Amino acid sequence: MSLAADAPTPPPGSPWWVYVAGFLVTVLVAYVAARGPVWVEKAKGRISGSGKPADPAPALEKASAGEAILREWRAATQADLDEAEQELVRLRxxxxxxxxxxxxxxxxxxxx
Known part of the structure; x- marks a missing residue:
């Protein structure tokens, strides 16, 4: 459903400029609706206007740092688990x- 479909049509016999103004408003609304998300992303700095890619977002760096911490923790935990399993075998x-x-x-x- 579009806004243009819900808009009231001008009454018959209206001057030509009413139809032109309605058409221009419809085109403008459609253009803003189509380009709005791109403008928002550019304003937030997530995408750049040029052909070069934007700098990685701080959230991406934070996530990769978190993944590195989790990898280290998993390696240490796995080493402790292997040690405990060897101790269990020895005790049995x-x-x-x-x-x-x-x-x-x-x-x-x-x-x-």
Whole structure:
């Protein structure tokens, strides 16, 4: 639905300049509606008017810094997890050896 479709039509017999003015207003509204987002982005500095790309936005730099921090944290967490898994394997082997020693000494599996 467009604004031009909702606008009242001039009554029949109006002077020619009323039709011309209505047409010009319609064209102007359509042009502003089409170009408005581009003007807003240029005003915010997100796009440049020339052929060169604009400087990266501070939000992009902030996001890449955040990604680097998350990568470092993940690497440290993964190293801690690997270390804990190795410790768990070592403790399970030790438990197996201790149980084997207890069975060898005659333990029947009951807790005291």
């Amino acid at each position: 082997k030790r438990m197996g050896k201790l149980e084997a020693e207890l069975y060898r000494r005659g333990w029947d599996g009951r807790l005291p």
